[in-house]
Amino acid sequence: MNSKNTVVFDGQPLTIEAICQIANQQAQAKLGRQPKFIERINKGARFIDTLLKEEGFVYGVTTGYGESCTVSIPLNLVEQLPRQLYTFHGCGLGDHFDARQTRAILAARLTSLARGYSGVRYKLLQQLTELLKQDILPMIPQEGSVGASGDLTPLSYVAAVLAGERDVLYQGQRQPTQTVFAGLNIEALTLKPKEGLAIMNGTAAMTGIACLAYQRAEYLSRLSSRITSLASVALKGNAYHFDEKLFSVKPHPGQNRVAERIRADLQLRRSAPRHDTRLQDRYSLRCAPHIIGVLEDSLPWLRQFIETELNSANDNPIIDAEGEHVLHGGHFYGGHIAFAMDSLKTAVANLADLMDRQMAQLMDPKFNNGLPANLSGAVGEQALLSHGFKALQIAVSAWTAEALKLTMPASVFSRSTECHNQDKVSMGTIAARDCIRILELTEQVAVAVLLAVVQGVELRGNVDSLSPALQNTVRQLREHSPFLSADRALEQELRLCLELSRKQYWELYDSSFPDTTPRSHAPRGNAVQGALRPED
Incomplete structure (x- = not known):
């Protein structure tokens, strides 16, 4: 890997190429450290804490999930809800996503959460980034998602690994997450009330693969x-x-x-003179x-x-910490x-x-x-x-x-x-x-x-x-x-x-040849910039 190539996750738009660079281990993932970015992320998590203290009603935080949203969760049980969510979704089958695909999925989820509308802590983003840096890859079964409410079952394996559970691929071997974390002195997260839902209720599996x-x-x-x-x-x-x-x-x-x-x-x-006989x-x-x-x-x-x-x-709900709104919708x-x-x-x-x-x-x-x-x-x-x-x-x-x-x-x-x-x-x-x-x-x-x-x-x-x-x-x-x-x-x-x-070995049409698709075709007002940056 070229250590000088870095993809920075700081809430700014990233490109397809940036995700592929990480997936192919051609660039390293780095989490933004700017105080404004850290504060923006943590402000969403604090807003959720405030709502809990005020006994606010928030889907997936003080309620059950999906059709069970009519079930109110007592405050003394709220902390258990994220683990409950990723546990009962641990039912994926089929082949596992390969290492390249799994890196792309992790990078896609990190990109979305870094936008700052998911109510998660900066600490959770650090844990996700650490998985990419250390190449600790959750074993994610490919089958079991209908693509709304997001990639719930595949991403439950990411949530569980962040919390130190299930298995990962590390150094070419399938190992218990707990064993790998212990060897690397990584502390497992206890997910906060909105964090399990924020990881799972999104489109990262399909988008990373795309x-x-x-x-x-x-x-x-x-x-x-x-x-x-x-x-x-x-x-x-x-x-x-x-x-x-x-x-x-x-x-x-x-x-x-x-x-x-x-x-x-x-x-x-x-x-040139025409000489074709056909x-x-x-x-x-x-x-x-x-x-x-x-x-x-x-x-x-x-x-x-x-x-x-x-x-x-x-994901859902969207947390607008600045305006102090919880917006329920279907962005998953x-x-x-x-x-x-x-x-x-x-x-x-x-x-x-x-x-x-x-x-x-x-x-x-x-x-x-x-x-x-x-x-x-x-x-x-x-x-x-x-x-x-x-x-x-x-x-x-x-x-x-x-x-x-x-x-x-x-x-x-x-x-x-x-x-x-x-x-x-x-x-x-x-x-x-x-x-x-x-x-x-x-x-x-x-x-x-x-x-x-x-x-x-x-x-x-x-x-x-x-x-x-x-x-x-x-x-x-x-x-x-x-x-x-x-x-x-x-x-x-x-x-x-x-x-x-x-590995794109065959040399096809050099960079001077006008055959490349423009690097970005985002809608007006949302230009997607290049993501590879020199190491700080």
Whole structure:
């Protein structure tokens, strides 16, 4: 980790990139220490204490939760209520969020609580920050949230760990929280009346996952552009399908950005003489900018949805300590993240479908313009035995089909629950989990097709005549996966290249190339600034 990179949590807006930096251990979390910030946070907690002394009526503090809000809690039992809340919500199942996802969830919750409208102590924010600093990661089951009233069950595992209970992942091992805290001299918190609800009744699980999904999708857009360029070369495609004048008459910015990437890869210049013998390629080449462009043009508003949610106070009730108001509402509802993730997963699955079709062309001698069947590189008698990428194409079809199957919107499956108090819920966490799975499958497709297009390009020969960018991608891939001259098991190479891809190893369109989405698309009056700061 670069210790000079720090993300400061002080109530100021943060970006998707800041959350991803923490999740990937590329930056350290630091809690703001400005006296005004500390006072703002503690003032909310003191206001709750004042209400208790005055026997005020506050949901989740002096009442039960959800439909049980009509049940008054005697003051002598109020202190027990937070532990009761995270205890009975400890019923999650399924796989646990991985380390990267868990860091993103913790960072998202810390961002929201640092806004200062949740009635928690500065001490609680310190404890959350310490989890990130020490990489003490609550074991959070993925299944059990309907996305309103927030991510109650997943976040109950965060609340319990802050209080020294349940299990954590620490130094690669699952251990009891109590054991880890004792070894590091960390004092477990006794949560105050509003604090259990403040941690749990929010959208941090779905939002943290959405930040990671966004970054992965952004990179996949660029990778699928590069794969399309290589596929065009391998198939002897018509490069003028990406002509600048052609795209000027349909001016979707993201679509044009993709066409510009491919033009640059193919070294296409409008002044160059036309020498293409084929008038029109099949859609998976000709329409690639239009398909990838849907994702590119979605990224700005997806960023707005995700970053606005990230930088919101999204629990209930909202504590306005300055105006001395307790505001009961539904900010825990994850509808914006649900819609963003349902939309993103469809755009990403279409990339899988696009690349699957490109690979189908490459493999079939009826359509690949003279390449050997299945892209076999075998010669002589070995050519009679060789099956090249035949099985890999089958696998690509399987991964694509699974990705497409998961595109059904999760948000339309709202269920009425909890005695019909939660009678319309977002399903945002399920949408985010679906999106991650589709990203995983599409990344698998991309890596497989990358192997295939590079094989196709090399079978054509004249690699030295390619643009420097395409030559670099061929070189990078060949450092990890040699030319397929004879059949071999490809699993380990695929796994390695997949890992590299998820670390954004492939060099795609340098910073001077105009293909990046603007860093912020927050609503007017709420500009989201960069979050990485030099260490104080």
